[in-house]
Amino acid sequence: MHTSVEGATTVPVDPLATVPDAVVHLDRGWHITYVNSTVVTVVGRPAERIVGRPALDVFPHLQGTVLQRELHAVAVHRRPAVVEYHTPDGRWFEVRASAEDHGLVVVFRDVTAARRRSDRQEARLQHMAAVLDALPSATVLVDADGRIVLVNRRWKLASEVVQRSGLRPGRIGDDYLTVMTQGMDTDDRRVVAEGVRGLLAGTVAGAPVFTHDYAHQTRAEPGWFRLQASRVEGVGQVVITHTDITAQVLVQETLAWRASHDDLTGLPNRARLLHVIGAALADRHNRPALLFLDLDGFKTVNDSLGHEVGDELLRQVGNRLVEEVRPGDTVGRLGADQFLVLARDCDTAEAAALAVQLQQSFSRPFVAAGLPVPLSASIGVAAATPGVHQAHQLLSDADAAAYAAKASGRDRVHLFSPGLREAARWRLDVANRLRDGAVDQFVVHYQPLVRVDTGAIEGVEALLRWQHPERGLLAPDSFLGVAEETGQLIPITRWLLGETTRQAAAWATEGLPLRMSVNISARHFSAETLVHDVRVALRDSGLPPEDLVLELTETSVAEDPTRAEDQLAVLRSSGVRVAIDDFGTGWSSLAQLLALPIATLKIDRSLLTAAARLAADGTGPVLAAIVSLARTLGIRSVAEGVETAEHLEMVRAAGCDLAQGYLLARPMPAEEVPRWASRVREAGGDSCALALRTRAG
Numbered sequence: 232m233h234t235s236v237e238g239a240t241t242v243p244v245d246p247l248a249t250v251p252d253a254v255v256h257l258d259r260g261w262h263i264t265y266v267n268s269t270v271v272t273v274v275g276r277p278a279e280r281i282v283g284r285p286a287l288d289v290f291p292h293l294q295g296t297v298l299q300r301e302l303h304a305v306a307v308h309r310r311p312a313v314v315e316y317h318t319p320d321g322r323w324f325e326v327r328a329s330a331e332d333h334g335l336v337v338v339f340r341d342v343t344a345a346r347r348r349s350d351r352q353e354a355r356l357q358h359m360a361a362v363l364d365a366l367p368s369a370t371v372l373v374d375a376d377g378r379i380v381l382v383n384r385r386w387k388l389a390s391e392v393v394q395r396s397g398l399r400p401g402r403i404g405d406d407y408l409t410v411m412t413q414g415m416d417t418d419d420r421r422v423v424a425e426g427v428r429g430l431l432a433g434t435v436a437g438a439p440v441f442t443h444d445y446a447h448q449t450r451a452e453p454g455w456f457r458l459q460a461s462r463v464e465g466v467g468q469v470v471i472t473h474t475d476i477t478a479q480v481l482v483q484e485t486l487a488w489r490a491s492h493d494d495l496t497g498l499p500n501r502a503r504l505l506h507v508i509g510a511a512l513a514d515r516h517n518r519p520a521l522l523f524l525d526l527d528g529f530k531t532v533n534d535s536l537g538h539e540v541g542d543e544l545l546r547q548v549g550n551r552l553v554e555e556v557r558p559g560d561t562v563g564r565l566g567a568d569q570f571l572v573l574a575r576d577c578d579t580a581e582a583a584a585l586a587v588q589l590q591q592s593f594s595r596p597f598v599a600a601g602l603p604v605p606l607s608a609s610i611g612v613a614a615a616t617p618g619v620h621q622a623h624q625l626l627s628d629a630d631a632a633a634y635a636a637k638a639s640g641r642d643r644v645h646l647f648s649p650g651l652r653e654a655a656r657w658r659l660d661v662a663n664r665l666r667d668g669a670v671d672q673f674v675v676h677y678q679p680l681v682r683v684d685t686g687a688i689e690g691v692e693a694l695l696r697w698q699h700p701e702r703g704l705l706a707p708d709s710f711l712g713v714a715e716e717t718g719q720l721i722p723i724t725r726w727l728l729g730e731t732t733r734q735a736a737a738w739a740t741e742g743l744p745l746r747m748s749v750n751i752s753a754r755h756f757s758a759e760t761l762v763h764d765v766r767v768a769l770r771d772s773g774l775p776p777e778d779l780v781l782e783l784t785e786t787s788v789a790e791d792p793t794r795a796e797d798q799l800a801v802l803r804s805s806g807v808r809v810a811i812d813d814f815g816t817g818w819s820s821l822a823q824l825l826a827l828p829i830a831t832l833k834i835d836r837s838l839l840t841a842a843a844r845l846a847a848d849g850t851g852p853v854l855a856a857i858v859s860l861a862r863t864l865g866i867r868s869v870a871e872g873v874e875t876a877e878h879l880e881m882v883r884a885a886g887c888d889l890a891q892g893y894l895l896a897r898p899m900p901a902e903e904v905p906r907w908a909s910r911v912r913e914a915g916g917d918s919c920a921l922a923l924r925t926r927a928g
Contacts, residue, residue, distance in 0.1 A: 690746030836872020
């Protein structure tokens, strides 16, 4: 190419002089016909010493190289080619060659710096790949554009699972978020996308780390993973690990389930029930009711049939309750043999009807160990009122109603009333005082037992009283039930044995020998400390064993007759006497009672009243029949509740051995017993005659 200026000489101009790449033209004989200034600089010779010479003379290091073969191929096939060429002095060139009519045009671009950067990058990637492969979790390296540039072995293995599940696995070059958010729910997808993009953009506040747990459906069962992403400072890349935490999540879910459910029945437990009740109370459009079910006599069933059978029965009870309640109601196990039913959107009448339905469902026997086992439940019902906002308050009301149902007998339904709340507070107060040492406030009153034929004093029955600091003298019915529930009954009885045997021994020393009768509960049989406690009391007091009578209700004996028989036999052999109290009020069989080492049968006042009524109707001497049976078996009889002259005449006619009651003497403090005995002696020693004269006067 030439440029001319008027009046000047024409000078040739090289259009490629300023091109940074080296440009060479070869003719068909591989002679150099053109080089630009860059070639001159690279070779270090002037152009006139290069142009016209064979290429291999100027560039001898091309001899036998891949580049030489590629250039020949371009010349022969007339197809352009791009070849990377490494010179002996360590430089890299990107060589582009194309054929034209007169030969070849070859362009050399020095890419040494770029190649070295690439080598360093490759080395870094290889090092990072080795590091990532050592990680136990599936891990990827994502570049600033969000594309995957590196994956480890665990990721490749996980990709196989992903592919089998029908999803597209993430491979190098793929957009990370596109492949990773497959199978995620909307919320997880949003959180992961925001977190990863924030790291890539460098906008995450604080430490450049993002963590999120998510569920991913990549198998038959859902899996859970923990994504942890960290920004690699200086290069704008992010390393992301994906740890399978399915096992940990399942363990946590199992622990959470166990924390809120009963292991035996699988029903919601107390904690869960309180939460559900609280949520129901918080719903202003749905006033709930709570049914508190307490199984009747389940301890006897459990002890007689064994705990495995008992557990099976509890499971069956839970299942039956679930079958009987309405859709949307909740059944739970409060503990032991107590169940709760939360009835939603239910007023008092509907709750009572549901309670009766549940009560009737127990009429179908439960079957355990191949045996039909009859069960019943006492049910307390409390419907939420506008003033009830706390779950504990509604539970307390239902509990109070169930307590009243239990107290009124077996298989009862009782509706809550505000008065029960005061009774519940009283029971709590009693429980707290008993725990804090109310035994120091206990006193014992004594009611004499006299011979019916002579009126002579034979002994006394010890009757426990509580000298309450605010309520005055309390009868045992007001506190012993609570003592039994709270485990205080045995310590109280132990104290009573010590106090009464000491008192009897003291009276005997003063010349007033009286046989001491003390009431014992069924709990003492279960604890199996009765024999030991009696022996300790007798040893410490010095009272002869034959002067101690243990009184037990037939109901308490019936709860565990075998255990009772074993312990009573040991005591009887040592001389301690045994009496059955309140005979006629329980449901034990007479044969079962008479199998025990009984010395005395105390006929309850209710039976005495019934016998009097029957005698008045001319239906026969029922009382005499009971006394005659006892005498035939060598058992003495005691008539309780003798309050009138007619009662005394009837027990005499029936042949009773002993009697006690308000006609003869009321219960009295210990210091009054000697004075009363003195009055009887002064009146001739016949307490019955003294009582009749006093009544007549």
